[in-house]
Amino acid sequence: xxxxxxxxxxxxxxxxxxxxxxxxxxxxxxxxxxxxxxxxxxxxxxxxxxxxxxxxxxxxxxxxxxxxxxxxxxxxxxxxxxxxxxxxxxxxxxxxxxxxxxxxxxxxxxxxxxxxxxxxxxxxxxxxxxxxxxxxxxxxxxxxxxxxxxxxxxxxxxxxxxxxxxxxxxxxxxxxxxxxxxxxxxxxxxxxxxxxxxxxxxxxxxxxxxxxxxxxxxxxxxxxxxxxxxxxxxxxxxxxxxxxxxxxxxxxxxxxxxxxxxxxxxxxxxxxxxxxxxxxxxxxxxxxxxxxxxxxxxxxxxxxxxxxxxxxxxxxxxxxxxxxxxxxxxxxxxxxxxxxxxxxxxxxxxxxxxxxxxxxxxxxxxxxxxxxxxxxxxxxxxxxxxxxxxxxxxxxxxxxxxxxxxxxxxxxxxxxxxxxxxxxxxxxxxxxxxxxxxxxxxxxxxxxxxxxxxxxxxxxxxxxxxxxxxxxxxxxxxxxxxxxxxxxxxxxxxxxxxxxxxxxxxxxxxxxxxxxxxxxxxxxxxxxxxxxxxxxxxxxxxxxxxxxxxxxxxxxxxxxxxxxxxxxxxxxxxxxxxxxxxxxxxxxxxxxxxxxxxxxxxxxxxxxxxxxxxxxxxxxxxxxxxxxxxxxxxxxxxxxxxxxxxxxxxxxxxxxxxxxxxxxxxxxxxxxxxxxxxxxxxxxxxxxxxxxxxxxxxxxxxxxxxxxxxxxxxxxxxxxxxxxxxxxxxxxxxxxxxx
Numbered sequence: 073x074x075x076x077x078x079x080x081x082x083x084x085x086x087x088x089x090x091x092x093x094x095x096x097x098x099x100x101x102x103x104x105x106x107x108x109x110x111x112x113x114x115x116x117x118x119x120x121x122x123x124x125x126x127x128x129x130x131x132x133x134x135x136x137x138x139x140x141x142x143x144x145x146x147x148x149x150x151x152x153x154x155x156x157x158x159x160x161x162x163x164x165x166x167x168x169x170x171x172x173x174x175x176x177x178x179x180x181x182x183x184x185x186x187x188x189x190x191x192x193x194x195x196x197x198x199x200x201x202x203x204x205x206x207x208x209x210x211x212x213x214x215x216x217x218x219x220x221x222x223x224x225x226x227x228x229x230x231x232x233x234x235x236x237x238x239x240x241x242x243x244x245x246x247x248x249x250x251x252x253x254x255x256x257x258x259x260x261x262x263x264x265x266x267x268x269x270x271x272x273x274x275x276x277x278x279x280x281x282x283x284x285x286x287x288x289x290x291x292x293x294x295x296x297x298x299x300x301x302x303x304x305x306x307x308x309x310x311x312x313x314x315x316x317x318x319x320x321x322x323x324x325x326x327x328x329x330x331x332x333x334x335x336x337x338x339x340x341x342x343x344x345x346x347x348x349x350x351x352x353x354x355x356x357x358x359x360x361x362x363x364x365x366x367x368x369x370x371x372x373x374x375x376x377x378x379x380x381x382x383x384x385x386x387x388x389x390x391x392x393x394x395x396x397x398x399x400x401x402x403x404x405x406x407x408x409x410x411x412x413x414x415x416x417x418x419x420x421x422x423x424x425x426x427x428x429x430x431x432x433x434x435x436x437x438x439x440x441x442x443x444x445x446x447x448x449x450x451x452x453x454x455x456x457x458x459x460x461x462x463x464x465x466x467x468x469x470x471x472x473x474x475x476x477x478x479x480x481x482x483x484x485x486x487x488x489x490x491x492x493x494x495x496x497x498x499x500x501x502x503x504x505x506x507x508x509x510x511x512x513x514x515x516x517x518x519x520x521x522x523x524x525x526x527x528x529x530x531x532x533x534x535x536x537x538x539x540x541x542x543x544x545x546x547x548x549x550x551x552x553x554x555x556x557x558x559x560x561x562x563x564x565x566x567x568x569x570x571x572x573x574x575x576x577x578x579x580x581x582x583x584x585x586x587x588x589x590x591x592x593x594x595x596x597x598x599x600x601x602x603x604x605x606x607x608x609x610x611x612x613x614x615x616x617x618x619x620x621x622x623x624x625x626x627x628x629x630x631x632x633x634x635x636x637x638x639x640x641x642x643x644x645x646x647x648x649x650x651x652x653x654x655x656x657x658x659x660x661x662x663x664x665x666x667x668x669x670x671x672x673x674x675x676x677x678x679x680x681x682x683x684x685x686x687x688x689x690x691x692x693x694x695x696x697x698x699x700x701x702x703x704x705x706x707x708x709x710x711x712x713x714x715x716x717x718x719x720x721x722x723x724x725x726x727x728x729x730x731x732x733x734x735x736x737x738x739x740x741x742x743x744x745x746x747x748x749x750x751x752x753x754x755x756x757x758x759x760x761x762x763x764x765x766x767x768x769x770x771x772x773x774x775x776x777x778x779x780x781x782x783x784x785x786x787x788x789x790x791x792x793x794x795x796x797x798x799x800x801x802x803x804x805x806x807x808x809x810x811x
Contacts, residue, residue: 132170277709287702298339384440472693
């Protein structure tokens with residue numbers, strides 16, 4: 073063994089002994105404070121004996137946390153992820169009870185409820201000590217990351233860049249779900265996202281791009297990852313040929329949409345060659361998957377996207393921190409909702425029921441697991457990684473796109489980006505970091521809140537059908553709800569809405585401020601004449617309603633006061649749709665060619681002065697149709713990559729740019745010539761790297777109470793607390809491209 077290895081081993085041993093010593097002192101302090109926790113026999117012991125007992129107990133607890141915890145998590149992999157999160161504290165307390173039972177002569181005793189508290193506090197102190205020691209020895213941290221990455225490559229048969237040819241740069245694509253271009257500019261200018269602002273001030277540029285008419289994650293991400301979002305008219309739509317409703321965030325629908333896209337392009341997707349897909353609706357052809365909805369419905373251990381939970385929760389420190397932050401976020405949402413009610417904020421939607429849990433899942437659990445998986449991918453040296461962070465989008469739906477609630481989410485996202493950027497410096501290959509979003513958010517009071525009835529009520533009235541005296545609510549279609557239900561092993565939006573019954577009554581669906589009306593009794597796409605014969609008052613009722621902007625019916629756009637524009641007549645649609653911005657007519661014209669476009673497509677009214685729309689579901693920050701910032705996401709890239717071009721219209725255009733950037737880094741991507749590869753468990757791929765590298769992913773930011781990390785760790789953790797490393801803020805010029 074060389075001198076360097078002896079030095080490394082000695083340094084590691086010193087850190088282990090220091091963490092053990094601090095854990096021992098913490099246990100002694102807790103034994104003196106808590107009445108239900110003791111470290112001595114009934115007859116009393118000397119101070120020396122009590123100290124030795126604490127040393128024994130702290131060491132046993134640390135070893136159990138390191139050796140038994142991963143086995144427990146693997147055994148509980150079939151348990152729903154949220155249930156596992158709630159079990160974290162009790163499992164950790166159980167390990168402490170076992171550790172105390174191993175003390176000779178029965179000197180250790182603790183009440184079960186106190187054991188949970190003791191285990192959590194010890195874990196927090198041990199994790200903080202490990203982090204502080206790692207901060208003082210950055211070179212040891214760097215060596216540790218390289219060693220983990222080398223081990224990954226040896227297991228997977230990779231060429232070691234340090235001993236062979238230097239690996240070309242990897243491409244790391246991070247999607248900030250729902251963050252529009254203007255919102256990004258504001259967040260940077262206001263100092264909410266100093267890391268992003270620092271990149272824009274130096275190495276990166278950003279510009280906006282235009283979504284398709286369906287400005288939502290399903291359509292955008294399918295186009296970005298698979299190169300085709302043809303025949304995706306909305307977030308949910310009715311298909312007459314099958315009699316079913318397709319919903320982008322339903323696992324079975326996502327799998328079918330991905331299959332169709334692969335069939336149209338003949339290519340597995342953007343991530344086919346050595347790629348990883350994290351937290352997305354679709355796989356992009358990657359063989360490394362975590363929390364990917366299109367594969368979550370598959371059975372069989374190797375195919376479950378939930379395997380990503382194991383990779384993260386196999387480290388008890390991660391598990392307890394995330395569980396504690398989850399509880400904190402639930403409390404925060406309840407408090408913020410009560411404040412909004414007391415202030416009488418308008419617009420406002422219901423934020424009760426399961427929503428606090430869904431918000432906490434999106435802003436804490438999913439964020440932490442995805443960031444951890446990305447860190448593992450970088451340490452493994454993967455060529456292309458695409459990850460979606462959904463936190464902002466979920467909160468903006470219920471709190472609005474701008475305000476204190478969403479500002480705090482943006483700040484936490486920026487800290488996650490800062491951590492990823494710091495870890496990238498230690499990866500075995502250089503990474504080019506691309507940030508982008510799939511759509512923006514447009515504010516506004518809901519259609520129901522503004523006019524006292526839902527779109528379905530209005531359609532039924534126009535068809536002469538009875539309308540309920542009590543207005544119902546349309547379920548929100550936020551992506552995080554599907555992720556929660558998938559984690560709980562529950563189906564997403566099944567039942568009557570998924571399988572409308574036969575008959576002549578229209579099927580009315582909502583996708584943000586885009587509504588879809590289909591008539592199951594009319595085969596094929598219904599013509600305007602057929603609809604007017606069956607329901608003479610319907611189209612006029614809809615087109616002249618103040619909450620409706622325009623309709624699309626069989627190649628014709630209908631507006632108020634009997635205005636009509638044929639899509640096949642140049643200029644007509646452009647004039648009628650001018651208030652909705654450049655490119656609106658092109659987007660509508662493309663959607664009109666879809667085989668599964670609804671008989672009547674309804675876009676809500678849009679006020680260009682205020683940027684507001686009226687969502688047909690319960691969202692005061694919405695997206696899905698035309699109007700305002702929802703249609704203007706951003707693309708941010710390092711200047712060493714080629715310029716994306718002056719105009720990016722549609723998600724497929726973004727796919728082409730990302731594909732070009734991949735070619736610039738690593739040569740042409742290999743097209744798919746066989747079935748899409750079966751995904752493999754992510755736990756083996758990133759588990760060990762996550763256990764070391766994710767130590768500060770979920771460290772509670774300033775002002776945010778996080779749960780205590782678990783288990784006296786016997787390994788170093790990376791430096792930082794999620795706050796440091798941010799780059800200075802920069803002013804943001806008011807133009808289409810940020811330089």
